[in-house]
Amino acid sequence: xxxxxxxxxxxxxxxxxxxxxxxxxxxxxxxxxxxxxxxxxxxxxxxxxxxxxxxxxxxxxxxxxxxxxxxxxxxxxxxxxxxxxxxxxxxxxxxxxxxxxxxxxxxxxxxxxxxxxxxxxxxxxxxxxxxxxxxxxxxxxxxxxxxxxxxxxxxxxxxxxxxxxxxxxxxxxxxxxxxxxxxxxxxxxxxxxxxxxxxxxxxxxxxxxxxxxxxxxxxxxxxxxxxxxxxxxxxxxxxxxxxxxxxxxxxxxxxxxxxxxxxxxxxxxxxxxxxxxxxxxxxxxxxxxxxxxxxxxxxxxxxxx
Numbered sequence: 574x575x576x577x578x579x580x581x582x583x584x585x586x587x588x589x590x591x592x593x594x595x596x597x598x599x600x601x602x603x604x605x606x607x608x609x610x611x612x613x614x615x616x617x618x619x620x621x622x623x624x625x626x627x628x629x630x631x632x633x634x635x636x637x638x639x640x641x642x643x644x645x646x647x648x649x650x651x652x653x654x655x656x657x658x659x660x661x662x663x664x665x666x667x668x669x670x671x672x673x674x675x676x677x678x679x680x681x682x683x684x685x686x687x688x689x690x691x692x693x694x695x696x697x698x699x700x701x702x703x704x705x706x707x708x709x710x711x712x713x714x715x716x717x718x719x720x721x722x723x724x725x726x727x728x729x730x731x732x733x734x735x736x737x738x739x740x741x742x743x744x745x746x747x748x749x750x751x752x753x754x755x756x757x758x759x760x761x762x763x764x765x766x767x768x769x770x771x772x773x774x775x776x777x778x779x780x781x782x783x784x785x786x787x788x789x790x791x792x793x794x795x796x797x798x799x800x801x802x803x804x805x806x807x808x809x810x811x812x813x814x815x816x817x818x819x820x821x822x823x824x825x826x827x828x829x830x831x832x833x834x835x836x837x838x839x840x841x842x843x844x845x846x847x848x849x850x851x852x853x854x855x856x857x858x859x860x861x862x863x864x865x866x867x868x869x870x871x872x873x874x875x876x877x878x
Contacts, residue, residue: 575661575759578872579669581606581677581848582766583841585776587860589622591766591868592670593630599872602631602660604653606671606680609810611649612640614796617789618812620780633660640796640807645736647686650679654757661759666876674847675725675733681763683755692739699735704804714738727843729836732806762875764868765848765855770841772861777837781830784812790826793817811836 578601580592592603605611609619613636622632633656638644653669657680660667669680679686703711708731715734716723718741726733768776793816801808803817815829815836824832850857858868 576876577657577661577667577669577757577759577761578875579606579677579681579761579763580766581670581674581763581855582672583773583844583848584672584837585620585780586672586766586768586773588670588672588766589620589626591764591865592668593622593626594865595868595872596630596666596668598869599666599876600664601666601668602633603668603670604656604660605632605634606653606669606673606676608649608671608673608676609807610635610671611637611644612807613638614799614801615640615792615807615810615813617784617787617792618816619810620784640801641805643806645686646675646679649676650684650686653680657757657759672844672848674844678847681757681761683757685753685755692743695742696735696739699738700731703731703735708734711735711738715741724846727840730809732809760875760878761854762872763855764871765850765857766860767850767857768860773841774838777841778834781812781833781837784833785830790816790820794820811840 578595578599580588580595582588595601596603607619609615610621611634612619615621621635626632627635634649634652637652653676657667657669669677671677678684699711709728711731711734712723712726712728715726715737719737722737722741723734726737728734767773789812793813796808796813797803797817797820803814808814808817812833815824815832818824819826819829848855856871
């Protein structure tokens with residue numbers, strides 16, 4: 574069965590729960606499309622599926638690399654393409670689930686990612702600038718050079734900003750122009766979950782509180798004891814550096830939690846730049862109003878086609 578179902582939407586909207594329910598109902602397996610859940614030892618801060626959820630349905634591309642290892646978009650795309658083919662070959666339905674727009678669209682739109690080797694000297698120069706607190710200036714550089722690429726990259730994701738600047742320099746053209754597309758050879762149903770913006774913020778704030786109760790501070794402390802530095806790209810996920818600064822005595826816990834909440838609100842707004850409510854490819858459902866039976870019906874019809 575040459576089909577794939579994607580479940581996308583903002584943080585804390587309920588993608589994991591829905592994906593597990595549908596995968597159980599329709600003989601599916603889940604492929605992670607969250608750029609932080611790929612890292613080991615980073616469970617609470619990334620809202621990774623629980624052990625029970627991971628056991629209920631086969632999950633792929635979760636906990637695949639150490640936090641200090643590099644992992645490119647091209648690698649993610651290649652692994653995901655292979656996983657999709659494997660699941661389909663076994664007669665099951667692949668569910669691509671997550672809120673990282675870069676990962677989702679690279680797979681669904683079949684981006685042809687530029688094969689340009691890193692320039693270690695230039696990259697080190699940019700990383701040094703970022704380490705000196707010039708991340709905003711780097712993002713502005715990218716915005717001036719390639720506004721189309723900048724619009725799709727979170728300004729806090731320094732690794733992506735640096736890579737885009739690197740590609741622009743080495744290819745002598747823009748990063749966005751190099752990202753051509755070759756649509757995949759499978760049918761796709763894209764289910765989008767959404768809610769009123771204030772409800773999204775409420776859910777995000779509630780999640781932040783639950784993370785602390787679940788032991789987020791202890792998780793970050795354990796990562797630091799394992800030698801993982803706060804300036805690693807993996808640690809750019811919301812919450813890790815804030816809690817790290819609290820542990821290092823540079824911020825109060827209340828201040829860290831406040832920054833986590835406001836950072837998550839900002840990230841939610843950024844996610845809607847990737848997943849637009851007017852995008853006709855996405856079948857949107859308001860989680861506060863739409864009955865799940867309607868989603869079940871849509872999936873059933875899609876799989877019968």
